[in-house]
Amino acid sequence: MSLAPLDAATLYGLMGAILVGLGLYGVVLLGGFLRRLLAFNLLGGGVFILFGVVARRGAGAGFGGDPVPQALVITGIVVAFCATALAITLIERLTEEDGDDPSGGGS
Amino acid sequence: MMGLVLDGGIALLTIGIAAWTIRAGDDFAAVVGFVAYGLVLTLAWTRLGAYDVALTEAAIGGGATGVILMRAGARVKPAPAARASRRARIIVGALSAAVAAGLSAIVLLPPQPAPSLALEVREHLASTGLGNPIGGVLMAYRAADTFLETVVVLLALFGVWSLGRDAHWGGRPGPALRPAEGGALPLFARVLVPAGIVIGIYIVWVGADAPGGKFQGATLLAAMAILAGMAGLVQAPATAGRRLRWLLAAGPIVFVGIGLAGIPLAGAFLAYPPGFEKPLILVIEVALTVSLAAMLALIVAGPTERAP
Amino acid sequence: MSVLLGLFSTVAIIAGIVFFVAGTVGLLRFPDALTRLHALTKADNLGLGLIVLGLLPYAGSVGAALKLVVIWALVQFAGATVAQMIGALAVREHPTSAGRQRR
Amino acid sequence: MADALTLAAIAVLAAVALGLVRVLRGPSRLDRMMAVQLLGSGGVAVLALLAVANGTEAILDVALTLALLAAFASVALARALGEIRKDGGETGR
Numbered sequence: 001m002s003l004a005p006l007d008a009a010t011l012y013g014l015m016g017a018i019l020v021g022l023g024l025y026g027v028v029l030l031g032g033f034l035r036r037l038l039a040f041n042l043l044g045g046g047v048f049i050l051f052g053v054v055a056r057r058g059a060g061a062g063f064g065g066d067p068v069p070q071a072l073v074i075t076g077i078v079v080a081f082c083a084t085a086l087a088i089t090l091i092e093r094l095t096e097e098d099g100d101d102p103s104g105g106g107s
Numbered sequence: 108m109m110g111l112v113l114d115g116g117i118a119l120l121t122i123g124i125a126a127w128t129i130r131a132g133d134d135f136a137a138v139v140g141f142v143a144y145g146l147v148l149t150l151a152w153t154r155l156g157a158y159d160v161a162l163t164e165a166a167i168g169g170g171a172t173g174v175i176l177m178r179a180g181a182r183v184k185p186a187p188a189a190r191a192s193r194r195a196r197i198i199v200g201a202l203s204a205a206v207a208a209g210l211s212a213i214v215l216l217p218p219q220p221a222p223s224l225a226l227e228v229r230e231h232l233a234s235t236g237l238g239n240p241i242g243g244v245l246m247a248y249r250a251a252d253t254f255l256e257t258v259v260v261l262l263a264l265f266g267v268w269s270l271g272r273d274a275h276w277g278g279r280p281g282p283a284l285r286p287a288e289g290g291a292l293p294l295f296a297r298v299l300v301p302a303g304i305v306i307g308i309y310i311v312w313v314g315a316d317a318p319g320g321k322f323q324g325a326t327l328l329a330a331m332a333i334l335a336g337m338a339g340l341v342q343a344p345a346t347a348g349r350r351l352r353w354l355l356a357a358g359p360i361v362f363v364g365i366g367l368a369g370i371p372l373a374g375a376f377l378a379y380p381p382g383f384e385k386p387l388i389l390v391i392e393v394a395l396t397v398s399l400a401a402m403l404a405l406i407v408a409g410p411t412e413r414a415p
Numbered sequence: 416m417s418v419l420l421g422l423f424s425t426v427a428i429i430a431g432i433v434f435f436v437a438g439t440v441g442l443l444r445f446p447d448a449l450t451r452l453h454a455l456t457k458a459d460n461l462g463l464g465l466i467v468l469g470l471l472p473y474a475g476s477v478g479a480a481l482k483l484v485v486i487w488a489l490v491q492f493a494g495a496t497v498a499q500m501i502g503a504l505a506v507r508e509h510p511t512s513a514g515r516q517r518r
Numbered sequence: 519m520a521d522a523l524t525l526a527a528i529a530v531l532a533a534v535a536l537g538l539v540r541v542l543r544g545p546s547r548l549d550r551m552m553a554v555q556l557l558g559s560g561g562v563a564v565l566a567l568l569a570v571a572n573g574t575e576a577i578l579d580v581a582l583t584l585a586l587l588a589a590f591a592s593v594a595l596a597r598a599l600g601e602i603r604k605d606g607g608e609t610g611r
Contacts, residue, residue, distance in 0.1 A: 004217050008114045012151055013214030015118035019125050021207025026129040028199045029191045034134050034179055038141050041172065042125050045148055048164075052155045053214060058223025064156035067240035068224040071249060074163045074241065075256050078322055081167045082263035085406045088179045089270045093410070109524040116528060120535050127542055135599070139550045140542065142591050146557045149584055150564060158576040162583050170587030177591075177598040290503055292593065295496040302489070303586055310579065318576040327583065330590045337597055425522075428567075432529045435560065439537040442556075448548040451541070455552050459559035466526070466563050470570045473519075482578045483566060486585050490559050493589030497555055500596035501548055 013053040019046025033091045037084060044080050048073045114154055121147045138173070138180040145169025158318035159241045162310065166326035174333065175407055237315050237385065245320070246388045250377040254362050257395055260402045261355065268346060271410030277347030280405060281412025296338030303331040311396050315385075321392050325399035332404040346411055351401070358398025362391050420472045427469030434462035449505050456498045460491050523571035527564045534560030551595050558588025 004010045023043025030036050051069045058066030124147060128140030145168040152161035191199075228240050237243045245253045268276075304327075311324030335341045344351050365387055366377040373380045379387050438458020445451045467487040474480035534556055541552045562585045569577035 002216075002219065004215050006111070008110065008154055010214060011111070011114045011118050012155055014211050015121055015151070017207045017210035017214060018122050020210055021203040022122070022125050022129055024206055025199055025203040028203075029196060030129070031191075032134070034176075035137055038137050038176070039129060041141065042128060042144065045125075045144065045168065048160075049148070049151060049155075050210065050214070052152060052157050052160060054222070055157060056155050057217060057221035058225055059156070063225045063228070063240055066223040066225045067228050067244045070157050070160055071241050071244040073157070073160050074245065074320075074322060075249075075252060077160070077163045077167050078256055079259055081172050081403075082260055082406070084172055085175050086263050086266045088175050089267045089410055092179055093270045109521045109528070113524055113528050113531065116531050116535070120531070120538075123535075124538075135547055136542075136544070136550055139553055139595065142595070143538070143542075143553050143557050146554070146561050146584065146588060149580065150561055153565060153568065153577055153580055158574070158580055161580045165580060165584045165587055169584075170591050173591045174594045177594050180598060291496045291499040292597075295492065295593070298492065299489075299586075299589065302485075306582055306586060310583065313579065317579075319579060323583065327586060330587060334590055334593065337593065428523075428526050431563070432526055432533070435530050435533040435563070438556075439533045439540075442537040442540045442552075448546050448552075451549060452552060455537070455541075455556060459556070462530075463559050463563045463566075466530075467566060470566055473570050475570075475573060475575070479569075479575050479578055482575075482582060486562060486566065486578070486581050489582075489585040489589060490562055493585070493592065494555060494559065497551075497589070497592040497596055500593065500600075501551055504596065504600060505548055 009053045009056040012049055012056075016046045016049035016053060019043070019049065022046075033094070034088075037087050037091070041080065041084060044076075048076055051076075110154075117147060117150050117154060121151060134180050138176045141176060142169055142173035145173060159239070159320065159323075162318055162320075162323040163326075166323045166330070170330055171326055171403060171407055174330075175409075178407075178409060237388065239314060239316055239318065239320070241318075242314050242320055246391070250366070254359070254366065254377065257359050257362065257399060257402075260399060260406070261359065264355070264402050264406050267406055267410055269410075271412065275411040275414050277345065278411040278413045279343045279345050280408035280410060281343070293338045293340065296334050296340055300331045300335050300340070303327055303334070307331065307400075311392065314392070315389065321396040321399060325396045326403055328396070328400035329403035329407065332400070333407050336408065343408055346405070354401050355398055355405075358391075358395035361394035365391060424469040424472055427465045431462045431465030431467075431469060434458045434465060438462065449502060452498055452501055452505075456494050460494050463487055463490055520571045523567045527567040527571070530560055530563045530567070534564075547599055551592070551599065554588060554592045554595060558585065558592065561588070 004013075020043055023039050023041075023046055026039025027036050027043060030039055051073045052065075055065040055067075055069040055073075058069070121144065124140055124144045128137050128144060131137040131140055145164060148168060149161050149165040152158075152164050225240075228244060231243075237246070271278075307324045307327035309324075310319040310327060311321055312319070314320030314324065332341070336343055365379075369378040369380070370376055372378075435458060438454050441454025441458060442451050445454055464487055467483045470483055471480050474483055537556050537560075538553055541549045541556060544550055562581050565577055565581035565584065569575065569581065
């Protein structure tokens with residue numbers, strides 16, 4: 001094992017690591033569902049970037065990056081979006097139920 | 108050298124925006140911070156040479172996620188922030204820093220040689236008939252994943268719909284599609300929506316041979332549908348509509364149909380018979396794009412709010 | 416010819432950067448949201464426009480040049496619309512002074 | 519040539535970053551909204567410069583998508599803010 005060269009991949013790798021740390025801090029400590037959800041998405045962005053660094057370092061065979069981790073990240077971003085959308089709808093509904101609005105009708 | 112300075116700048120800016128989003132005083136500010144985060148991450152992905160991912164991040168990470176977050180930011184009453192005690196903050200801060208440090212160590216001490224499947228992809232890419240390696244991976248190696256991914260999107264939509272009130276089941280989705288009053292928005296939408304649709308189709312089309320693809324293109328199409336709704340140009344469709352349901356199901360049905368046909372014709376589920384890879388993949392891509400665009404737009408539109 | 420073109424590009428791109436910097440100075444110096452909005456839209460549209468103009472000769476293909484122009488038109492048009500929307504919100508907030516007062 | 523364009527991208531990024539610090543600080547939500555627009559046009563300018571510097575046309579597609587979605591996000595943000603104001607969500611913050 002030897003130290004990684006100072007290049008774009010290493011720089012963004014360090015950025016990804018810091019983003020994960022920041023996101024983790026927010027997920028655990030922030031109050032309010034929305035803020036925690038935001039922090040979780042920040043964390044996710046950092047994880048994806050780390051995948052991107054792995055892809056960049058795996059460049060070869062004429063590709064600018066290893067296509068497999070990149071494809072994984074694209075799937076990941078879409079799934080993260082779905083989870084976020086579902087979570088937000090849940091949060092909205094929860095606020096609605098909590099709000100003292102007996103005239104709301106429905107369920 | 109110049110490139111490294113730019114990379115350092117982008118990295119610092121991204122970290123700064125992330126930290127600001129965590130610290131922001133109110134929910135609206137945090138949502139703005141998050142959208143900004145998505146935009147700078149797009150720059151980072153571009154610098155990493157991952158143009159496909161950059162497109163996805165710009166479209167879904169910054170755009171679509173940002174818009175549903177705004178929907179929530181406008182409606183969710185801010186929870187009285189439970190201030191964590193000083194001790195908790197120190198402990199969690201230290202733990203988070205330790206995780207970041209551990210990840211940094213992995214980044215700084217990478218395995219040699221770097222693991223990569225690029226060679227394998229190169230060898231087999233020709234058999235898919237596609238020029239875009241990432242599209243090839245998504246549609247050949249990981250076809251089952253890509254199929255399940257669209258099912259996940261569909262399930263998310265069902266989940267969103269299920270969270271509406273019972274009385275509104277099958278009705279029209281509400282929040283994000285309520286037209287704004289007057290102003291420049293209707294004109295803007297009239298010009299931008301057609302342009303955006305052309306660009307969305309273009310992004311799907313170039314996806315076969317260059318960065319782009321169905322998820323990115325579908326998100327652009329969905330964004331245009333939402334924009335038209337915001338401007339009051341179109342009404343949200345009733346979610347019980349038969350045509351809408353078929354539109355949503357068409358992509359997965361075509362995908363699974365071609366996949367099942369692969370069992371007798373090519374020997375495995377989701378295997379493409381030799382010689383027909385590219386046309387079949389294109390048919391799947393087109394069907395999936397249309398369905399995905401509808402799913403994503405309806406997810407952003409939110410739960411049903413009006414009785415059918 | 417190509418020397419002239421190079422000179423033209425250099426001047427246009429530098430001017431574009433100057434406008435971006437001017438926009439930032441405006442953001443930093445102007446007293447309220449409406450004037451800051453003014454600085455932002457003017458600077459960004461002109462800044463991006465000049466940079467695109469400077470890049471056009473080097474776009475490499477007609478398609479790429481066309482994309483550059485479309486990108487600029489999109490940003491321009493969106494900037495105008497959003498500025499109008501933000502402005503309307505600002506006026507609604509301070510109807511009397513149209514947001515001109517110092518906050 | 520490539521280096522000069524990268525330098526130009528750095529200059530634009532620096533200007534945008536400085537402006538971003540200002541608008542994110544507020545004080546009003548209207549100021550913060552400008553952050554998205556600022557990053558949208560600045561990011562597009564950086565991408566356009568990089569596309570020509572690297573000679574990679576795919577970057578222009580990224581710029582195109584960014585321009586479109588940043589515009590979409592700004593509009594949605596302005597509308598969300600209008601909605602907050604309208605239903606008396608102005609809770610003095």
